[in-house]
Each structure stands twice: as structure tokens, then as C-alpha cells.
Amino acid sequence: MSNAAVDKISPLLPLTTEQSELVERLLAFATTHIQTDGPAVFTIYGDAGTGKSVVLAHLFNQLQTLARTHPTNPLTGTENYFLVNHPEILKVYREIAGQQPHLFKKDFQRPTSLINQINQGKRHADVLVIDEAHLLLSQADHYNNFYGTNQLTSLMATAKVIIVVFDETQVLRMKSYWTESRLEHLLASVPHTSYRLTHQFRMQASDELVSWINDFTHQRLHPLPATDGTQYDLRVFNDAELMRQAIVQRNREVGLSRIVSTSGYPSTLDGGKHFITEGRFHLPWDQYNYTNTPWAELPQTIDEVGSIYTCQGFDLNYVGLILGPPITLDEHQHLQIRLDRYTDVEAFKRRDDLNDPQKLTQIKLKQQLVLNSINVLMKRGVKGLYIFAHDQRLRHYLQQRH
Secondary structure, three states: OOOOHHHHOOOOOOOOHHHHHHHHHHHHHHHHHOOOOOOEEEEEEEOOOOOHHHHHHHHHHHHHHHHHHOOOOOOOOOOEEEEEOOHHHHHHHHHHHOOOOOOOHHHEEOHHHHHHHHHOOOOOOOEEEEEOHHHOOOOOEHHHOEOOOOHHHHHHOOOOEEEEEEOHHHOOOHHHOOOHHHHHHHHOOOOEEEEEEOOOOOOOOOHHHHHHHHHHOOOOOOOEOOOOOOOOEEEEEOOHHHHHHHHHHHHHHHOOEEEEEOOOOOOOOOOOOOEEEEOOEEEEEOOOOOOOOOHHHOHHHHHOEEOHHHHOOOOEEEEEEEEOOOEEEOOOOOEEEOHHHOOOHHHHOOOOOOOOOOOOOHHHHHHHHHHHHHHHHHOOEEEEEEEEEOOHHHHHHHOOEO
């Protein structure tokens, strides 16, 4: 299969029976509710790698084909948009649009941009399809020109039908803090339904390893399983430079293999280079990507370290993950998240409006955001996951296998 991101979420990809049936169900939902005042919301839940985005790509292509070519369908002539609050993913969808006869680049927007255009009377929306809805802002963000209370509420005020994909374990910042319960509370007053995708499509790993990752990212640590899958390569390194060399070799062999890291190293958005150093290992964080090509597909990025914001939503063949200084193991073999060592200050901007039903403290919320970032990074690799932990005790623990 091609390494290009546009080919991995193309509306021309074959779907499984479950995915095809879900697309038909979503189209029926849109057809029914487009004839009402709205809004009606359909939520697709699913972990990283469960095929959410390819379902949306197929759905939106069919939706726009009906809207622009069918003479008598209830969706004929509707104005519909595909939204994603992630600039790197938006580039991919706009490139796909250029390859399909009934998709236009203007159909694909950032949420804030569309909300502001609608508020100015420049556009209106009938059906909205939202990828990575866990990235929607759940509070005002004046820096990004969003002045509402949360983006989903603003979008629900503008459209008749909204279809979203959502994964609470991919929420990364306080300003876009969501949980399934908060989402369902917001939707309680409107017609809504949901579906949960569970099959792991991205990782060719054993179920045991996927379960281990899920446990790790909920702060439940146990030795790595003995079986990682006959087609999956799991390794734990004692030397970050040796891991880098292995990733470079995998990249020569199959391409799309990169080093990524959690926060915990010098990092400032000032246009300069900031380095991650672990012994002999010394590479800069990813640089701002001014091109229309996803970061991991640029040849020079083999000499950079990808962040969570670069990699979320994308496949890699092999991922070399650095678990940075905030992730440690105490003397009782309990996984600890040291927030004082976390350097992504944007992620943790305080919110006093969060009254979570589970009475989670701000500290617990922040620790969960760190664990979510690990979850996303660990699930990037299709063919393999290589791990180096900054914390020596954790590194030695991970080298144990059942």
C-alpha cells in the first residue's frame, strides 16, 4: 500500500462490511434529518486506528455527489462542509478534494473559520461532517479568533445535521477538554444517536499489545506481553541513539518511519530550533511545515523529532517513541506523571469552568492529557513501535517481557 496519507483515507479505498453499513446508516440519518429544523447529531466513537476517518471520507464523497448531481434527493442542493481542527490533516483532505470530481477544496474548513463566515452571513451550512471532534475548542480562544463558549455548540446552531467522530483518549489540551459524558450531556436536548468502531485497522499488533497500550495510558502498568504480533516489531531500547539508527534503517527499507516524543524537553514556538538530547542522541523538534505535504512524508524530517501535534491522525510504518522526563516509575513500580517536568505549557492553561461529574482535580485532568498524548503516539506505527524511556527505572521495567 502507498505511504501517502491521501491514499490511506481516500474515498476510493475499499470498506469492510461494517464500515459500508455505517456509511449507509449515516446517509440515511442525514437524509431523514435534513428535512427537519435540526440540529440532529450522529457520533462515531472509536480509538486511534479504528477506521473513523476513512468512513467519513466515503460518507462526505457520497454526500457531495448526491448534493451536486442528484436531481430529486432530499440532499440535492445542500451546502455541506467537512471540518477538522488540525492544519496538517486539513492539507490531506484538501489534496483528496482535488482528485475527486464532486469534492471542492472549499468544502474542507477549520471550525473557527466556518463559524466566523456563517456569523458574518457569508455562508450557511446544512450538513457538517467533523473529523477529530475531540480537537474542537470547548472554551473561548481569542488567540484563534473563537469567541463562543464551545465550537460544537456554535456549529449546532448553524446546521441541520452534524456527524462527528470522537475519542476521549485523544484529547490533548485543556482548551479542548472533552469526555464522552460531557459530549453526551451537551447532546441530550437534541435528536442524537451513536455507533462505536472497535476493530484496530492501523496497527498490525497483537490484541495483547493493544490492550497493554490501553492499560499503560490509563496508568496501569504491567510487563509487556510476550507476543506483539507476527507482523509487528516491538522493541525497547536502552540507548536513544541506537533507536534512531534503527528507525533510519526502517525508513530506508519501507519509508514513513520517524522519531516522535512526548513533551518534557525544551520547546518554544519562536521559530528557532530546540533540541532533544538523550546521551548521544541529539535532534531538533519538528520545524513548522509550510508545505502542503504532511510532516512525516517530507524526507528531511527523518532528522527531526515529531510532536503530538504533528503526528495525530497520521500513520507511520515504524515509530520510535521517546517517553520524556515527565513519565517515570516510582520505587513501588507505579507509573507516575511528573507535571512539573512537562514543557508544553499551552496544553495546561487553567480552566475554572470544569465541573467534571467524576470530581477530577485539575492535576488529574492534566495527568490524563499527558497519558492521552502517549496513547496517540504509541498507536502511530502500522508495522512497529520502538520505545526509549528517559527514566532509567521505567526503561529497565519495559525491557521485561511476560
